Amino acid sequence: MPVVVVESPAKAKTINKYLGPDFTVLASYGHVRDLPAKDGSVAPDDDFAMTWEVAPESRKHIKAITEALKTDDTLILATDPDREGEAISWHLREALASSLKKGKKVARVTFNAITKDAVTKAMKEPREIDTPLVEAYLARRALDYLVGFTLSPVLWRKLPGARSAGRVQSVCLRLIVEREMEVEAFKAQEYWTVKAVFRTPRGQEFEAGLVTLGSKKLQKFDIPTAAAAELAVQAATSRTFTVAGVDSKPATRNPFPPFMTSTLQQEASRKYGMGAKQCMNAAQRLYEAGHITYMRTDGIDMAPEAIAATRAEIAARFGAPYVPETPRLYKNKAKNAQEAHECIRPTEMGLGPDKIRVEDDQRRLYELIWKRTISSQMAAARMERTAVDLASPDGEVAFRANGQVVLFDGFLRVYDEGRDEEAEDEGRLPQVMQGERAEKGAITPDQHFTQPPPRYTEATLVKRMEELGIGRPSTYASILTTIVDREYVRKDKNRLFPEDKGRLVTAFLANFFHRYVEYDFTADLESQLDDVSAGERDYKEVLARFWRDFSAAVAETADLRIGEVLGKIDDFLAPHLYPARADGADPRVCPTC
16 A cells, blocks of 8 residues: 655545555645754765755654555655755655665655645656756755854854844845835935816816816926916916817736746735635645645746636626637746746635635635636637827817726726725716817816835835845745744835845945855856756755855854954945934034144
């Protein structure tokens, strides 16, 4: 009787139900081995040999699998279908090596969804453990260890109070600190706009904005003060207006692609305020219960049978007009899409959000996934966008009104990104005819100030990391958790603020380890790890090249004095800690001393 090993007991329970009594399904409870948290676990001088240790809490799970193998001759490793899952399978095989010497078979199977069809099909297609995927994991784990256990002691010695540094977490922290510095350096600029209410000969009212003054097309800052705005109001008040032009154009909006990990985290944050960790925990439970496909993926494509099922569900629920003539195909634009499985989608398209029975977080997330998946295969929305220009007879003053009418809602009937409810017609303009007079109503000036760049939310930070090629779907949630736990960052009203400790760490690293917190460098290293996953690069070459330069950079800090460190940090933070001087001189120097 084969022994099947998966990560979690919930997943084991679901799979056991599908496989029946002829299989023993056990859980490893995640990773069973890791690098001991001490010096020497990775040995650069010994060809990067790695010393692994079975976690104390994992020993009983290894023992249970060992006992089962005494009577069973086949071990089937059915951990998750990504680099981390491949690594767990490899660790299991290594940890169980003594139990596998007596001619027992070892097979690796993967499935992208925990359904009966997917599981039984996978069992018929066993394979070997994917060595390049494992080597990519080994490289990543070694790099993270070498950075953490080499750089963190430097921080402790040179920057008392700092807790740790990390290969990706330090770059993520830099993003948050630099955004905060931009916010602090920002100087608001005042500007004004003018709007007017007009009435058609048929008594219908609409609003328009001032776009031309003194025969000149207005730019954003052309009305800088209240006095200038009042003059604009007077110029408009003293004139009559007619409809100078009506321009109506058809437009279409296509649906968004299905979710991958990063976009799911972003939308869950925008719509429900879910943090990345909360989102992934809910998705994990949905996956283990067999409701959705695997939730750590860069892929946005969908299996042909899933596309067919989605189109059938659309036709049944909404009718033929909502089904496009041909299926929509999506392709990831990422250069190196890691873990590029199928998109995140429901396993049963007919199981709508109203039919699922799960906890609240899972229900909300499932509804989001279901709507996004269904809408991704729906017809485009058709709009009519209209612009109405109103001008004075002398051409000195002109207003413009813009409106949009949804003629056919298409996919908007189900889902619109960034909104909680179905899209409706908005900005509808009344019927107007070119040449007819428009009667003026109230003319109102409005004061505005430019806004600083917004602080990151978890969603926008994940999006920025994705754009820069930093980190991977399986790492985003843990990175964000780490920098908050280290008290480098705090979360307030869903916004991320750097603590003083986080600023100091960023300033130190930017001065003395600049290359290793550069966005391009970190992204290039991720790309190299992708090449390892694809079997196109030797992982020890990646480690050797990194370690040669990194260890030299660490050695250069050995003789640094605290005063020099603090001076460099002060230089880095000075523009944002001290008021700027009008003469452009160093703001830290007293001008009268």
